[in-house]
Amino acid sequence: MSESVIIAETNKGSIAPVTAELVSAAIALGTSPTVIVPCTDASIADGAGYDGVSRTIAVKGDCFANYDASSWAAAIDAAAPSGIIIAAATPQSKDVAARVAARRGLSIVQDVVAINGMNLTSPIYSGKAMQTVSLSGDAAVSVRANVFPAAASSAANVSVVDQSGDVSTAVQEIIARASQRLDVAEANIIISGGRGMGSPDNFSHLEKIADVLGAAVGASRAAVDTWEDIPHSMQVGQTGKTVNPNLYIAVGISGAIQHLAGMRSSKYIVAVNKDADAPIFSHADYGIVATWEETLPVLESALSSMMS
Amino acid sequence: MPNIVVLVKRVPDTNARIVVSGDRVDLSSVKWVISPYDEFAIEIALQHKEADGGTVTALTLGSSDSDKVLKDAKAIGVDEIVRVWNDSWTELDSNGVQSALAQAITNLGAEVVYCGKTAADTGAGSTGPGVAERLGWASVSNITDASFTGGLTVTTPVESGSAKVSVSGNAVISCDKGNLKVRKPNVKGIMMAKRAQVNVVSADAPSSTVTIVSQSPPPAKPAGKKYEGGSSAEEVARLLRDEANVI
Numbered sequence: 073m074s075e076s077v078i079i080a081e082t083n084k085g086s087i088a089p090v091t092a093e094l095v096s097a098a099i100a101l102g103t104s105p106t107v108i109v110p111c112t113d114a115s116i117a118d119g120a121g122y123d124g125v126s127r128t129i130a131v132k133g134d135c136f137a138n139y140d141a142s143s144w145a146a147a148i149d150a151a152a153p154s155g156i157i158i159a160a161a162t163p164q165s166k167d168v169a170a171r172v173a174a175r176r177g178l179s180i181v182q183d184v185v186a187i188n189g190m191n192l193t194s195p196i197y198s199g200k201a202m203q204t205v206s207l208s209g210d211a212a213v214s215v216r217a218n219v220f221p222a223a224a225s226s227a228a229n230v231s232v233v234d235q236s237g238d239v240s241t242a243v244q245e246i247i248a249r250a251s252q253r254l255d256v257a258e259a260n261i262i263i264s265g266g267r268g269m270g271s272p273d274n275f276s277h278l279e280k281i282a283d284v285l286g287a288a289v290g291a292s293r294a295a296v297d298t299w300e301d302i303p304h305s306m307q308v309g310q311t312g313k314t315v316n317p318n319l320y321i322a323v324g325i326s327g328a329i330q331h332l333a334g335m336r337s338s339k340y341i342v343a344v345n346k347d348a349d350a351p352i353f354s355h356a357d358y359g360i361v362a363t364w365e366e367t368l369p370v371l372e373s374a375l376s377s378m379m380s
Numbered sequence: 381m382p383n384i385v386v387l388v389k390r391v392p393d394t395n396a397r398i399v400v401s402g403d404r405v406d407l408s409s410v411k412w413v414i415s416p417y418d419e420f421a422i423e424i425a426l427q428h429k430e431a432d433g434g435t436v437t438a439l440t441l442g443s444s445d446s447d448k449v450l451k452d453a454k455a456i457g458v459d460e461i462v463r464v465w466n467d468s469w470t471e472l473d474s475n476g477v478q479s480a481l482a483q484a485i486t487n488l489g490a491e492v493v494y495c496g497k498t499a500a501d502t503g504a505g506s507t508g509p510g511v512a513e514r515l516g517w518a519s520v521s522n523i524t525d526a527s528f529t530g531g532l533t534v535t536t537p538v539e540s541g542s543a544k545v546s547v548s549g550n551a552v553i554s555c556d557k558g559n560l561k562v563r564k565p566n567v568k569g570i571m572m573a574k575r576a577q578v579n580v581v582s583a584d585a586p587s588s589t590v591t592i593v594s595q596s597p598p599p600a601k602p603a604g605k606k607y608e609g610g611s612s613a614e615e616v617a618r619l620l621r622d623e624a625n626v627i
């Protein structure tokens with residue numbers, strides 16, 4: 073069986089759940105995976121053991137305290153065996169995987185959503201088409217979350233490698249995110265508002281539901297452009313973020329093609345819009361033709377009683 | 381005074397309908413434009429030049445079809461336009477594209493390269509970091525802002541918000557939308573662009589190990605359920621739990 077190298081996804085000092093999905097992707101590729109954990113504290117690698125994984129390598133280095141693409145790639149490359157490189161399709165891991173691939177003179181296929189032998193499928197043209205490519209030889213691959221089942225956890229067989237990388241960028245200042253809420257790019261559930269919300273204050277109704285569901289709050293570009301209080305970091309769409317949650321709830325959003333480009337691959341889409349002909353309804357699994365004023369209170373109380 | 385290169389790619393207009401015929405996307409009737417994020421890259425490159433002097437060269441990899449987007453970049457205000465191409469190239473994979481761009485950048489003597497966060501066709505975001513690695517340079521991706529006083533400082537998203545990051549030495553910077561307003565070509569720019577010559581250069585590219593098997597329309601979703609009235613939210617909440625299993 074050929075080898076693969078999974079770059080574990082870490083989040084706030086622990087292993088992110090998507091890593092278990094990467095193991096299933098590696099097995100779907102017919103490879104035997106080694107998991108590489110970039111870290112400053114090797115103990116987190118104990119959480120990176122899975123059925124089907126015989127080896128976990130904690131790559132420990134000061135360079136992993138902050139993100140610097142070049143030093144991360146150098147340190148990971150030095151510690152990782154050869155084989156197909158597999159990473160999560162998050163912005164940072166896609167970036168690292170691209171550098172590791174280039175370091176090894178390999179090609180990279182990003183945002184994979186299906187694997188069939190050595191054939192990989194990803195969206196192209198913002199999801200308006202799908203493309204299947206075949207690999208001959210090693211390459212790097214990034215895999216979207218919520219596509220593959222999570223492999224079962226098991227005891228990790230960890231070896232630790234000390235590795236440093238020359239850091240070429242330096243963080244001067246961190247500007248904290250205004251809200252402590254989840255970022256849309258990381259959320260499993262997103263509730264977004266559009267111009268139909270009428271005012272930025274009305275986003276509080278979306279926030280209440282987000283709190284019930286543990287969801288992130290997103291916005292259309294019209295909302296971001298119209299209201300200063302709605303930051304660009306919330307924007308979903310072609311010039312905003314591309315999201316792939318299990319559930320996307322669009323409220324007062326018409327469903328313009330550029331908005332759809334960012335969210336159409338969501339597993340389930342709910343639309344609330346007073347206009348029965350709004351284009352968003354052609355993409356919604358569940359559409360509610362009504363104003364948000366009459367819908368959101370009902371939704372909130374139904375969800376609250378279900379979640380408690 | 382920095383020698384600045386900005387990467388621009390020709391892509392179908394993002395409003396274009398993408399049609400699949402047979403097992404390939406048919407692009408014969410789409411309108412072609414500069415990839416949207418590359419417009420932000422051009423803007424930041426021009427701001428860099430305004431702050432520090434130097435020159436801005438727009439570079440693309442593509443057949444002569446791509447001359448038009450280079451001239452569009454010229455109309456916006458870049459100094460030089462260069463296209464790297466080799467008639468033997470058919471479908472380059474990312475390894476090929478990055479190798480060839482890296483050679484062209486080296487030959488141009490660039491010190492800083494700006495590019496788009498992702499191209500509108502691939503959506504990949506591989507080229508900036510991949511080219512940087514081949515050049516042995518730093519890279520920062522998805523920046524939303526840049527300042528040039530006391531060296532290059534860029535704003536980039538991090539886990540807890542965003543970070544101001546200073547970059548020492550040569551670097552490839554990939555650009556997101558941010559709060560930038562991009563400048564549009566003016567009449568003088570458009571006149572100059574008409575007369576501008578595209579400098580065509582060659583490079584080597586390794587053979588592809590990733591080959592396209594097929595392209596297809598996105599999977600059709602089964603028709604959704606539609607309800608009238610806000611009170612149906614209760615039923616929808618139940619279906620999200622019992623039918624969709626997402627909450």
Ligand SMILES: Cc1cc2nc3c(=O)[nH]c(=O)nc-3n(C[C@H](O)[C@H](O)[C@H](O)COP(=O)(O)OP(=O)(O)OC[C@H]3O[C@@H](n4cnc5c(N)ncnc54)[C@H](O)[C@@H]3O)c2cc1C
Pocket residue numbers: 265266267268269291292293294295307308309310311312313323324325326327328329330331334344345346347350362363364365394416
């Ligand atoms: C190059 C380019 C890039 C773009 N990128 C993006 C992008 O990244 N993201 C993005 O979202 N857009 C993007 N757009 C803009 C896009 O074309 C649309 O203009 C935008 O998505 C519209 O936002 P909206 O649906 O909130 O507003 P509108 O189109 O104004 O729709 C508002 C909707 O709210 C409904 N409504 C009104 N009142 C209520 C109520 N009380 N209750 C319920 N429903 C109500 C209306 O029926 C309507 O359907 C881009 C456009 C271009 C040209």
Ligand SMILES: Nc1ncnc2c1ncn2[C@@H]1O[C@H](COP(=O)(O)O)[C@@H](O)[C@H]1O
Pocket residue numbers: 387388389415417418421439440441442477494495496497498499500502503504505506507508
């Ligand atoms: N063929 C190309 N010619 C010039 N620049 C390119 C080319 N391909 C990609 N780029 C640049 O790299 C960015 C990211 O592309 P991608 O990695 O395909 O998402 C684009 O926005 C361009 O700035």
